[in-house]
Amino acid sequence: MTQVTDPDFSSLLVQHKCQVAKDIWFFRLVHPQGQNLPSFKAGAHITVETPAGQRRNYSLCNDPAETSFCEIAIKHEHNGRGGSRSMIDQVQVGHLLNVSAPKNDFELLDPAHEVIFIAGGIGVTPLLSMARQMSRLQATGGQGRFRFYYCARDAEGAAFMDELQALQNAGEVSFHFDGGNPDAGLDFWPLLEKPSQAHIYCCGPQGLMDAIKDMSGHWPQDRVHFESFGANAAQHASNSAFQIKLSQSQTVLPVTDKESILEVLRKAGHRVPSSCESGTCGSCKTGLVAGQVDHRDFVLTDSEKLNHIMVCVSRACHANDEIEIDL
Numbered sequence: 001m002t003q004v005t006d007p008d009f010s011s012l013l014v015q016h017k018c019q020v021a022k023d024i025w026f027f028r029l030v031h032p033q034g035q036n037l038p039s040f041k042a043g044a045h046i047t048v049e050t051p052a053g054q055r056r057n058y059s060l061c062n063d064p065a066e067t068s069f070c071e072i073a074i075k076h077e078h079n080g081r082g083g084s085r086s087m088i089d090q091v092q093v094g095h096l097l098n099v100s101a102p103k104n105d106f107e108l109l110d111p112a113h114e115v116i117f118i119a120g121g122i123g124v125t126p127l128l129s130m131a132r133q134m135s136r137l138q139a140t141g142g143q144g145r146f147r148f149y150y151c152a153r154d155a156e157g158a159a160f161m162d163e164l165q166a167l168q169n170a171g172e173v174s175f176h177f178d179g180g181n182p183d184a185g186l187d188f189w190p191l192l193e194k195p196s197q198a199h200i201y202c203c204g205p206q207g208l209m210d211a212i213k214d215m216s217g218h219w220p221q222d223r224v225h226f227e228s229f230g231a232n233a234a235q236h237a238s239n240s241a242f243q244i245k246l247s248q249s250q251t252v253l254p255v256t257d258k259e260s261i262l263e264v265l266r267k268a269g270h271r272v273p274s275s276c277e278s279g280t281c282g283s284c285k286t287g288l289v290a291g292q293v294d295h296r297d298f299v300l301t302d303s304e305k306l307n308h309i310m311v312c313v314s315r316a317c318h319a320n321d322e323i324e325i326d327l
């Protein structure tokens, strides 16, 4: 739709678009000249420049063995900042999108092992790619087995149920619908109480991620993996505007309730390393000089939080506060 201006991005053609659940839309992207796309490992995401002008990360949900196309699914976030909505409302089959090469902060480390997948809502997408890979390997003699737990409000809001059920050669798939009642959520404690040799991969809303993090604290941490795209969208309704001060130049920049610190820094010409933009990969770790921070990431330890901030998700604790960062 727009000219490619970032050398890390290239144009892909929207070959197919359809609705796959309430508020969830599926997109298949191909190279405009039919070339193969860059390879990736299950769990990877791409960054898309949306028609609204924001960059959004979307997990790839196809099997990584497929290189002639890539597939993403996008949820219409009613409390979001407009990026995903513009994808759903404005992008049509035949349009070109500016898309980054795949990046991966959530890699399926050992598809030949035992794996527990825990998905909530649109968080199913990277786990679907992983399960597809395991299913394909299983069909050719692979040893990996999974248990896949997919939580959603109801069946209408759950995407890819048929696709998941088709993968049961490599494991068990179960669906749990809470009807929107947080007290009716699946109790994962019986599953997680006794650590096993399995790896856990969890992607979904903040509440689910927090619950799994709490319940798996006694597991070896290199066997518990989180991806949180979309987890923060629900928080935007309660976001407040604040400001950041850059300690090296003493520049003060406003951060509106619709922006992240990372987006404000990017707009101001600062190239802060970033990848997941959801507080899980650790790339955007920045020194914190002063200010009270609402830490929303999944990577900093309590002691690191005293003098660091993940600028993709964390914010000032109170409206109109100032955070000073080491830039």
Ligand code: FES
Pocket (backbone or CB within 6 Å): 273, 274, 275, 276, 277, 278, 279, 280, 281, 282, 283, 284, 285, 297, 310, 311, 312, 313
């Ligand atoms: S970009 Fe991944 S934690 Fe901020």
